[in-house]
Amino acid sequence: MEFALTEEQRLLDESLRGYLARELTLDKLKTLANEAGGFAKSHWQALADLGIAGLMVPEEHGGAGLGLLDAAVAAEALGYAAAPVAFVGAAVMAPLAVSLMANASQQSEWFPKIASGEMRIAVAFAGGSGQTGTADVRLDGLKLSGRVDGVLDVAGATHVLTILPDGRAALVAVDTSGVEATVKPTLDRTRPLADVVFSGAQTHVLDASNDPAGAARRVRDAGRVMLAADTLGASQAMLDKAVAYAGERVQFGRVIASFQAVKHMAAEMATDLEPCRALVWFAAHAHDAIPEEAHVSACHAKAHLAEVGRLIQTKATEMHGGMGFTELMGLELWYKRISLDRHTLGGPERCRHEAAVAQGWVKG
Amino acid sequence: MDLSYSEKYRTLQNEVRAFIGLHKDASPKAVGVRRKPDAKMLEWQRLLVEKGYAARTIPRQFGGFGAEPDVMEAAIIAEEFSKAGIAAGIMSQGISMLVPTLIEVGTEAQRESFIGPTIRGEIIWCQGYSEPGAGSDLANVQTKGVLEGEHFVVNGQKIWTSSAHYADWMFLLCRTEPDKPKHQGLSYLLLSMKTPGIDVRPLRTMTGKATFNEVFFTDVRVPAHQIVMGRGDGWAVANTTLKYERMMLGDANKFMHRVHRIRELMETTRIDGVRLIDMPEWRDRLVRLQGEVMASKYHQMRLLTEAAKGIDAGLKRLVVKLYGTEMGYRLSGLAVDVYGAAGLAFDPHDDMDGGTDDDATAWHTDHMYDLGLIIGGGSSQIQKNIISERGLGMPREPKAALQATTKS
Structure with a gap:
C-alpha cells in the first residue's frame, strides 16, 4: 500500500509552484486581479506551455493523459498562489466532459486545441450543479436558449460548454451570435464569474455517452474535488502567511507568535488542515480508480474543505490583526478565493445532503 | 497512489x-x-x-x-x-511502553526478569508518573526516593494510576536528586506492588467507574538495582517510554464503526413519530462527522505509508492526538444527543463486577471517557503548544518556566 504522491506528481507540484513563486509576485497578482479582470493571455499561455491545459487530455490527442489526482496536485498549487487561471473549467471539467460525452470526430477536433491552450472552455450546469442562482436552458435541435448565472472561468474563455439536465452537453463559441456572456464584478477577483444568456445560439451537441446522467455527475464531481483542492492550497497559504506574520509582528515587547493565544489558533488551523490533504487525494484517486466511492468522497471532500476553509480564512485573518482587514497585504484575495470555492458547485450543506442520499440514508 | x-x-x-x-x-x-x-x-x-x-x-x-x-x-x-x-x-502499558523501553535501555538482568513474563501477561504493570502537582508539567514529580544503603526509600503520592488495583509491578518516576535542576533530579524505578507501604485507593471518575487509582507510598523500600539507567536519568527513560506511547496510532475503523452505529440509532429513534435520520438538522450533523472521520482515516493511511519508509511525518503526526480525541468526543456527543431524554437513565457497572451497560449508558460513559482522553496523555492545550512549537516553528515557552528547580 502506498498512500502518497508519485515521483512524477511531486515533480509536477514542484515545477508548478516554482513557476508561480517566480512569476506571480503579489504585485503582479494584484494587477491581474484588479485590472485584467482575472485573465491575462500571456499568463494563461505560460501555464498551458507548462502542460496545465493538456493535463487531462489523452496522450493520443496531444495531452499528458493524466488523472484527477494529478489535477488535484495542480489545483492545490494554483490555490496556494491564488493564481488567476481558468483551471477547473478549461483544464479539468471541459476535457473530462469531452472524454465522456463527445463522439470520436469531436474529440479529434477539440482535444488538441484544448491541450495547446487555444480552446478555453468554460463549463456551465443547467441544473444539477448544487449551487444557487438561475440555471434555465433548453436545446431545440442545435439551438440553445435560456440563461445560466454564476458560471466559472468565463473570463478569457473561447467557448461555453453547457451540461443539460438530461446529461447531454452543448458547446457554443463565445463569439457566436446569440451568446451574451457578461463577466461580473465578483467577490473573488482572481476568478470572476459570468452570467451567460443564450438566444438561439448555434451549438455542437455532445450526446455520445451511454450514461449521460452519470457522465454529467462525474464532470461535476471532478469540479467539486478541484474546488476542494483549491481551498486546500489557499488555506495552506493563509496559515503560512499568518504564522510568518505572527513571527514578525511585535507587541508588548515580544513577537505575537510567542503568545499562547496566538500559537493555539495556529495549531488549531494546522490540525484541521493537515488531514484534509489525504481526503482530497483520496477523493481524486477514487475518481480515477474506485468508481463506487467516487461520488460520496467528492461530496465529502467539497463539504469538509469548505468547513475547514471557513475556519482558516477566519482565524488566519484574525491573526493578522488590523492588517488582515486591509487590502494592503493581499490576504483578502485568498480569503475570497476560499469563499468562491465554498459556494460554487454546491455548498457544504448541499454536498452533505447528496452524500447522505448516495449512501441510501435518506431518499433524494 | x-x-x-x-x-x-x-x-x-x-x-x-x-x-x-x-x-x-x-x-x-x-x-x-x-x-x-x-x-x-x-x-x-x-x-x-x-x-x-x-x-x-x-x-x-x-x-x-x-x-x-x-x-x-x-x-x-x-x-x-x-x-x-x-x-x-x-493491552497493557507494560507491553506497549515498558518492554520497548527495557529493550532500549534496560540491563540484561532486567530484560531477563521482566520481558518474557510481561508479554505473556503473567506480570501486569501500572505506570507511576502523574501526581496531583505533576500532570501536564510531568517533570515536576515530587514523590521522593532516598537512597539508604541498598534501597531507595520512597514516599509520596501518584494519581491517575490505571490498573494499580490489580497490577503486579509499577514503573515509577520519582525524585532522587532534589538538589539538581527539575529535569535532572528524577529516577525511574521498578517495584513490586506487594512491597510493604503501598496503599492503592480507587478513584471514581465522572463516568461512575473506578478505572483509575491513587497510590500512596509510605517508606516503601525498593532494591537499588531496580533502577533503569542511572540516578538522575529518569526523565530520559520516561521520554523513551512516552515515545512508544505516542507511536501507537489511533484506530480510524473504530470511528467509522461509530458513525454507522449512530446512523442505525437515528433510523430507530423518533421525535413525534419522525425518524431522526429523516430530519435534515440531525442527518447533517452525522454526515459532517463522517467527513471528518474519512479525513482522519486517509490521514492515517498517509502516516502509515511514511512510517513504513522511515520518514518522520512531523506536523502530520503531531496533530493526530488533538484531532482524534476532539473528533471522538463530538461523535459520542452526537450519539448522546440522539438518545436525548430517553437516554438519561444512567446505570453504569463497574469494570470489576463484570456487568454490561445498556447502550445509552455506554454512550454516556464513552462521551465522558472521551473527555478524559482530551485531558489525559497531554491535554489539548499541551498538544497545541507542541503543534505550534515543533510543527510550525513558533517560539517556545519562556525558558524560565522550564528551568525552574522544584524544591519543596
Whole structure:
C-alpha cells in the first residue's frame, strides 16, 4: 500500500509552484486581479506551455493523459498562489466532459486545441450543479436558449460548454451570435464569474455517452474535488502567511507568535488542515480508480474543505490583526478565493445532503 | 497512489484472517474493561505470541516472535482483529511502553526478569508518573526516593494510576536528586506492588467507574538495582517510554464503526413519530462527522505509508492526538444527543463486577471517557503548544518556566 504522491506528481507540484513563486509576485497578482479582470493571455499561455491545459487530455490527442489526482496536485498549487487561471473549467471539467460525452470526430477536433491552450472552455450546469442562482436552458435541435448565472472561468474563455439536465452537453463559441456572456464584478477577483444568456445560439451537441446522467455527475464531481483542492492550497497559504506574520509582528515587547493565544489558533488551523490533504487525494484517486466511492468522497471532500476553509480564512485573518482587514497585504484575495470555492458547485450543506442520499440514508 | 497490499502483505492478511476464522468462537472478545487476565486470556495471549500476532517484534531470546519491525504488518494485524471484534491480546502499558523501553535501555538482568513474563501477561504493570502537582508539567514529580544503603526509600503520592488495583509491578518516576535542576533530579524505578507501604485507593471518575487509582507510598523500600539507567536519568527513560506511547496510532475503523452505529440509532429513534435520520438538522450533523472521520482515516493511511519508509511525518503526526480525541468526543456527543431524554437513565457497572451497560449508558460513559482522553496523555492545550512549537516553528515557552528547580 502506498498512500502518497508519485515521483512524477511531486515533480509536477514542484515545477508548478516554482513557476508561480517566480512569476506571480503579489504585485503582479494584484494587477491581474484588479485590472485584467482575472485573465491575462500571456499568463494563461505560460501555464498551458507548462502542460496545465493538456493535463487531462489523452496522450493520443496531444495531452499528458493524466488523472484527477494529478489535477488535484495542480489545483492545490494554483490555490496556494491564488493564481488567476481558468483551471477547473478549461483544464479539468471541459476535457473530462469531452472524454465522456463527445463522439470520436469531436474529440479529434477539440482535444488538441484544448491541450495547446487555444480552446478555453468554460463549463456551465443547467441544473444539477448544487449551487444557487438561475440555471434555465433548453436545446431545440442545435439551438440553445435560456440563461445560466454564476458560471466559472468565463473570463478569457473561447467557448461555453453547457451540461443539460438530461446529461447531454452543448458547446457554443463565445463569439457566436446569440451568446451574451457578461463577466461580473465578483467577490473573488482572481476568478470572476459570468452570467451567460443564450438566444438561439448555434451549438455542437455532445450526446455520445451511454450514461449521460452519470457522465454529467462525474464532470461535476471532478469540479467539486478541484474546488476542494483549491481551498486546500489557499488555506495552506493563509496559515503560512499568518504564522510568518505572527513571527514578525511585535507587541508588548515580544513577537505575537510567542503568545499562547496566538500559537493555539495556529495549531488549531494546522490540525484541521493537515488531514484534509489525504481526503482530497483520496477523493481524486477514487475518481480515477474506485468508481463506487467516487461520488460520496467528492461530496465529502467539497463539504469538509469548505468547513475547514471557513475556519482558516477566519482565524488566519484574525491573526493578522488590523492588517488582515486591509487590502494592503493581499490576504483578502485568498480569503475570497476560499469563499468562491465554498459556494460554487454546491455548498457544504448541499454536498452533505447528496452524500447522505448516495449512501441510501435518506431518499433524494 | 496504490491502495492495494503487495503480495507479502496479502499473504499475511490471509494468514490472520484464517487464524481468526479458526479461533473466533473460542477467543476472548475485544472489550474495553481492564482487569487481571484470567486463564482463558493468558492461554489466548500465549497463542498470539506464538503466531506473532502479539509481541511480534520482541526478540526471540526474550520470548517474543522476533519479527523485524514493520508498521504495515502491525496495521494489518490490528485491523483484522478490530474488524472481527476479538481481543488482539493483552493491552497493557507494560507491553506497549515498558518492554520497548527495557529493550532500549534496560540491563540484561532486567530484560531477563521482566520481558518474557510481561508479554505473556503473567506480570501486569501500572505506570507511576502523574501526581496531583505533576500532570501536564510531568517533570515536576515530587514523590521522593532516598537512597539508604541498598534501597531507595520512597514516599509520596501518584494519581491517575490505571490498573494499580490489580497490577503486579509499577514503573515509577520519582525524585532522587532534589538538589539538581527539575529535569535532572528524577529516577525511574521498578517495584513490586506487594512491597510493604503501598496503599492503592480507587478513584471514581465522572463516568461512575473506578478505572483509575491513587497510590500512596509510605517508606516503601525498593532494591537499588531496580533502577533503569542511572540516578538522575529518569526523565530520559520516561521520554523513551512516552515515545512508544505516542507511536501507537489511533484506530480510524473504530470511528467509522461509530458513525454507522449512530446512523442505525437515528433510523430507530423518533421525535413525534419522525425518524431522526429523516430530519435534515440531525442527518447533517452525522454526515459532517463522517467527513471528518474519512479525513482522519486517509490521514492515517498517509502516516502509515511514511512510517513504513522511515520518514518522520512531523506536523502530520503531531496533530493526530488533538484531532482524534476532539473528533471522538463530538461523535459520542452526537450519539448522546440522539438518545436525548430517553437516554438519561444512567446505570453504569463497574469494570470489576463484570456487568454490561445498556447502550445509552455506554454512550454516556464513552462521551465522558472521551473527555478524559482530551485531558489525559497531554491535554489539548499541551498538544497545541507542541503543534505550534515543533510543527510550525513558533517560539517556545519562556525558558524560565522550564528551568525552574522544584524544591519543596
